[in-house]
Amino acid sequence: MPGPLPDGEPVPADGSLPESALRTAGARGFGVYVHVPFCASRCGYCDFNTYTVAELGGGASRDEYAGTVLRELELAAGILRAPVDTVFVGGGTPTLLDPGDLGRILEGIDRAWGLTADAEITTEANPESVTPASLQALRKAGFTRISLGMQSASPGVLAILDRRHTAGRAPRAAAEAREAGFDHVNLDLIYGTPGETADDFAASLDAAIRAGVDHVSAYSLIVEDGTRIAGRMRRGELPYPEDDVAADRYLAAEQALTAAGFAWYEVSNWATSPAARCRHNRLYWTGGDWWGLGPGAHSHVGGVRWWNVKHPSAYAKRLAEGVSPGLARELLTAEDRRVEEVMLRLRLDDGLPLELADPRGSRQALADGLLEPVPYAEGRAVLTLRGRLLADAVIRELV
Structure with a gap:
């Protein structure tokens, strides 16, 4: 369920x-x-x-x-x-x-x-x-x-x-x-x-x-x-x-x-x-904005994230009454957004700018063969194939 x-x-x-x-x-x-x-x-x-x-x-x-x-x-x-x-x-x-x-x-x-x-x-x-x-x-x-x-x-x-x-x-x-x-x-x-x-x-x-x-x-x-x-x-x-x-x-x-x-x-x-x-x-x-429509849907606009009530009947009831179906929201801090950018962008083939990552963690990941050397020298953290297998661990290092 x-x-x-x-x-x-x-x-x-x-x-x-x-x-x-x-x-x-x-x-x-x-x-x-x-x-x-x-x-x-x-x-x-x-x-x-x-x-x-x-x-x-x-x-x-x-x-x-x-x-x-x-x-x-x-x-x-x-x-x-x-x-x-x-x-x-x-x-x-x-x-x-x-x-x-x-x-x-x-x-x-x-x-x-x-x-x-x-x-x-x-x-x-x-x-x-x-x-x-x-x-x-x-x-x-x-x-x-x-x-x-x-x-x-x-x-x-x-x-x-x-x-x-x-x-x-x-x-x-x-x-x-x-x-x-x-x-x-x-x-x-x-x-x-x-x-x-x-x-x-x-x-x-x-x-x-x-x-x-x-x-x-x-x-x-x-x-x-x-x-x-x-x-x-x-x-x-x-x-x-x-x-x-x-x-x-x-x-x-x-x-x-x-x-x-x-x-x-x-x-x-x-x-x-x-x-x-x-x-x-x-x-x-890549940190874009989106509006999520429907029960339980999540949205993000300009550092505000919110989510709708979960059950379809509760969702329909709120809208029938002219009330937002949004259940709750959070305002992301600059650090929240940095951490999320590291977590998400590192999974991409073009990686993320090294200035977003913890320097000690990124150096260790490079030494362990988890980041590509050439992009690293150019200021970007890009996962190697081995790094992709261990992506969650690399993200923890870079956060």
């Missing part, structure tokens, strides 16, 4: 932001995240803020959801003005909504703030939740990029993860998305699932590459408390993931994807060209 939201100071009833935040809004780009909290079933590893029909209860409706999001947009438009460079619709399973509803939300974003001429507009999708017709409708509505949750090409691994699609469905959905005219198509992979073999993961990489996509994301399985897979491990039904296995899988991904013409640009993301990189995620990683 979804984890708890953090504490913070109350968000004003009208959702207003401090003048200090508004002065710099959009200086590093402005994006919109739309959270769609609906799923047909809950995957065994998932603790996201998502709900099946059985979990949802009363007071929230999938059919009425687009209208509820549009009410938040109306409120937001009166607070902030900035052109939108990127939109990312995530979940949950956004494509459980009708493509027309997703299109209405895009139109609402354009009315509220204005989409730039080259805006990147992404939706996530489960492979079984799209068809050639729905993909064509999404493309017609304005979506330029789609991210499909493939996770694995192994039926056994998919079963352990409680995924509903068949092993071959994700590559077929990727082909259908390309045929529908999407500019960019991503496939998500998860590695380190209990029972997954090296051959299983090699087959998943091969299937993703042969699908002809221009972007692949690969993430190590994280076992979150309260999930079904965590319960199975606690009962001894499944073994816990091993760090050495995860490292081997990452190295396999780097080797296979690089050989196929992909290049890493963030620790867990590879693309065939700079144009294929996810601009919305890069906005997060």
Whole structure:
């Protein structure tokens, strides 16, 4: 089940932001995240803020959801003005909504703030939740990029993860998305699932590459408390993931994807060209601003971070009453922002300016072979391949 939201100071009833935040809004780009909290079933590893029909209860409706999001947009438009460079619709399973509803939300974003001429507009999708017709409708509505949750090409691994699609469905959905005219198509992979073999993961990489996509994301399985897979491990039904296995899988991904013409640009993301990189995620990683729409969605503008009430019914109720759905917020200090910039920018292929990092820590990381020597000499901290394997530890050193 979804984890708890953090504490913070109350968000004003009208959702207003401090003048200090508004002065710099959009200086590093402005994006919109739309959270769609609906799923047909809950995957065994998932603790996201998502709900099946059985979990949802009363007071929230999938059919009425687009209208509820549009009410938040109306409120937001009166607070902030900035052109939108990127939109990312995530979940949950956004494509459980009708493509027309997703299109209405895009139109609402354009009315509220204005989409730039080259805006990147992404939706996530489960492979079984799209068809050639729905993909064509999404493309017609304005979506330029789609991210499909493939996770694995192994039926056994998919079963352990409680995924509903068949092993071959994700590559077929990727082909259908390309045929529908999407500019960019991503496939998500998860590695380190209990029972997954090296051959299983090699087959998943091969299937993703042969699908002809221009972007692949690969993430190590994280076992979150309260999930079904965590319960199975606690009962001894499944073994816990091993760090050495995860490292081997990452190295396999780097080797296979690089050989196929992909290049890493963030620790867990590879693309065939700079144009294929996810601009919305890069906005997060480089300290940009974004407004998060939907229950539990987080936002950041000019050093103010806030988050909405978590349950869809509470979210809908607040907006029906004309009140901001924001639950709490925090005002980031200069040191907070420096630490976050180190944590996020170090994961990128162009790294971060050394002046943001602790000098002693950066020198030690260089000596340990975790930072590239040439960029270091030019004043930037860029992870080596070994550094990518130990990214969290390097971040702690540099903070």
